[in-house]
Amino acid sequence: MDNKYRLTMQGMTKHYPGCIANDGVTIKIKHGEVHALLGENGAGKSTLMKMLYGVVKPDQGDMFFNGRVMNIKEPADARELGIGMVFQHFSLFETLTVAQNIALALGDLAGHSSSLASRISKTSARYGMPLDPHRLVSTLSTGERQRVEIVRCLLLDIQLLILDEPTSVLTPQEVDALFKTLHSLKKEGCSVLFISHKLHEVIELCDSATILRGGKVSGHCIPKNETSESIARLMVGDSTPISNQTRRAKGTGDFLTVSNLSTNVQALFDTPLKNINFAVQQGEIVGIAGVAGNGQEELLKALSGEEIQANNSAIKFKNTVVDTLCPLKRRRLGLACVPEDRLGRGAVPDMDLAQNALLTSFDSGLVKSGFLVKQKISQLADKIIKKYKVKTPSNRTHALSLSGGNLQKFIIGREVEQNPQLLVMSHPTWGVDIGAQVAIHEAILKLRDEGCAVLVISEDLDELYKICDRIGAICDGKLSPILDTDCVPLVQLGQWMAGDFNHDLKNNTTQITPQGALA
Numbered sequence: 001m002d003n004k005y006r007l008t009m010q011g012m013t014k015h016y017p018g019c020i021a022n023d024g025v026t027i028k029i030k031h032g033e034v035h036a037l038l039g040e041n042g043a044g045k046s047t048l049m050k051m052l053y054g055v056v057k058p059d060q061g062d063m064f065f066n067g068r069v070m071n072i073k074e075p076a077d078a079r080e081l082g083i084g085m086v087f088q089h090f091s092l093f094e095t096l097t098v099a100q101n102i103a104l105a106l107g108d109l110a111g112h113s114s115s116l117a118s119r120i121s122k123t124s125a126r127y128g129m130p131l132d133p134h135r136l137v138s139t140l141s142t143g144e145r146q147r148v149e150i151v152r153c154l155l156l157d158i159q160l161l162i163l164d165e166p167t168s169v170l171t172p173q174e175v176d177a178l179f180k181t182l183h184s185l186k187k188e189g190c191s192v193l194f195i196s197h198k199l200h201e202v203i204e205l206c207d208s209a210t211i212l213r214g215g216k217v218s219g220h221c222i223p224k225n226e227t228s229e230s231i232a233r234l235m236v237g238d239s240t241p242i243s244n245q246t247r248r249a250k251g252t253g254d255f256l257t258v259s260n261l262s263t264n265v266q267a268l269f270d271t272p273l274k275n276i277n278f279a280v281q282q283g284e285i286v287g288i289a290g291v292a293g294n295g296q297e298e299l300l301k302a303l304s305g306e307e308i309q310a311n312n313s314a315i316k317f318k319n320t321v322v323d324t325l326c327p328l329k330r331r332r333l334g335l336a337c338v339p340e341d342r343l344g345r346g347a348v349p350d351m352d353l354a355q356n357a358l359l360t361s362f363d364s365g366l367v368k369s370g371f372l373v374k375q376k377i378s379q380l381a382d383k384i385i386k387k388y389k390v391k392t393p394s395n396r397t398h399a400l401s402l403s404g405g406n407l408q409k410f411i412i413g414r415e416v417e418q419n420p421q422l423l424v425m426s427h428p429t430w431g432v433d434i435g436a437q438v439a440i441h442e443a444i445l446k447l448r449d450e451g452c453a454v455l456v457i458s459e460d461l462d463e464l465y466k467i468c469d470r471i472g473a474i475c476d477g478k479l480s481p482i483l484d485t486d487c488v489p490l491v492q493l494g495q496w497m498a499g500d501f502n503h504d505l506k507n508n509t510t511q512i513t514p515q516g517a518l519a
């Protein structure tokens with residue numbers, strides 16, 4: 001086999017019940033290149049990477065590393081060869097230090113424990129991503145946690161680094177730092193496989209790209225010679241819209257009013273909310289930016305009723321104080337919610353899509369006299385699948401076996417189809433391909449235009465600027481001012497995300513007063 005390639009995967013095939021996730025896929029990666037693996041949701045990217053890393057067994061296909069046949073049975077075999085993978089979801093133990101986490105993950109490959117801490121410091125400094133090996137993971141920002149995962153790979157004699165959607169959880173500054181590290185790795189001859197739906201980053205960073213569609217290779221390109229639009233076309237074909245016109249709107253009267261919301265720490269690593277005041281009007285979209293772990297989850301739980309706070313705060317839906325109401329009663333007042341964690345809170349992994357549709361829609365005629373109306377449930381699931389282009393063999397497929405982006409489309413569709421009066425969403429298009437992003441944004445804008453109040457909590461600033469009428473940021477449990485999006489330059493939003501907003505808060509005229517009226 002040709003030694004000029006770091007990695008060759010040839011004729012890779014993997015069947016799942018009802019679908020072929022990879023159908024004879026061939027991909028070749030040169031030494032020292034950053035290679036993008038692109039494709040719409042469900043195209044087969046994760047499956048291909050899981051076969052490479054030994055998490056999934058291929059039905060067919062051959063793999064060669066530095067010209068030699070690879071025999072990978074489990075991730076440890078891949079690591080032994082110098083292949084490192086950073087998954088979308090980090091797998092770190094919060095109560096352990098950086099060094100303890102790395103020792104656990106690497107096992108025997110971590111070397112002697114007495115020297116591990118100094119090797120972590122040296123390696124992380126060398127690649128420009130400083131890390132204190134003795135710090136508890138619970139005290140690290142998301143960007144720093146990602147560093148732990150990357151440094152874990154770099155401690156080995158790394159020759160191929162796989163990054164799955166690495167930038168979706170990073171601030172713009174952290175993305176810059178990551179790209180510098182990847183450039184250093186590249187100079188040393190390390191190859192990088194980069195999976196992303198953010199095409200402008202692919203153009204900036206990647207030397208070449210392989211595009212998958214429907215489990216097959218649909219094309220190759222040199223990203224620098226392309227535009228985001230032309231790459232998107234290669235990914236989704238000609239018939240899917242890849243851009244939409246977004247229009248700003250002005251709301252008409254508050255639907256959600258939050259006054260003096262403070263929360264207590266419920267679990268060890270919660271970020272308590274500190275005196276939060278804001279309102280979302282009917283017919284507008286308000287966006288809250290912020291780096292993960294700054295109170296977003298706590299805010300969503302307080303609004304949905306998953307965590308009920310018995311203090312002097314007030315959360316009102318129109319004129320009803322909902323502070324002590326459970327999630328079901330809030331739903332009945334018009335709330336729909338899309339949590340960040342799609343497997344576990346957004347959907348039950350081991351239930352099929354029809355059952356998952358029932359979970360939040362059972363009030364809409366799907367249960368009669370205590371009995372499930374199975375035909376209606378199935379029809380609803382099919383409607384969501386069709387309208388939101390969810391790729392799945394049927395509504396009997398378990399949520400767990402959908403690709404991440406397809407499950408996200410299903411959950412959004414399920415909530416939007418209930419015609420809520422208040423829709424609270426966390427990261428609505430996280431991991432969703434460009435065609436589906438457009439479809440989801442259209443659905444949210446349509447809801448807004450029909451009078452729904454929408455709150456979007458997200459780290460994706462492009463998305464927030466695109467669809468939100470007003471925008472603010474959350475940092476360490478405190479909320480910045482919320483202003484018209486077109487009046488908040490990116491630099492200012494970045495400052496707010498870093499907690500620098502006390503001065504702006506004092507001067508802000510759009511915050512609500514503790515009594516709940518607009519100041």
Ligand SMILES: Nc1ncnc2c1ncn2[C@@H]1O[C@H](COP(=O)(O)OP(=O)(O)OP(=O)(O)O)[C@@H](O)[C@H]1O
Pocket residue numbers: 016017019020021039040041042043044045046047048391392400401402403404405406431433
């Ligand atoms: N464990 C599984 N059981 C059944 N089907 C699966 C399983 N894992 C993946 N699939 C199916 O294989 C196809 C490819 O999924 P995969 O996760 O590889 O796509 P992807 O390109 O990574 O998508 P995304 O961008 O949404 O993450 C999808 O149709 C998915 O539903």
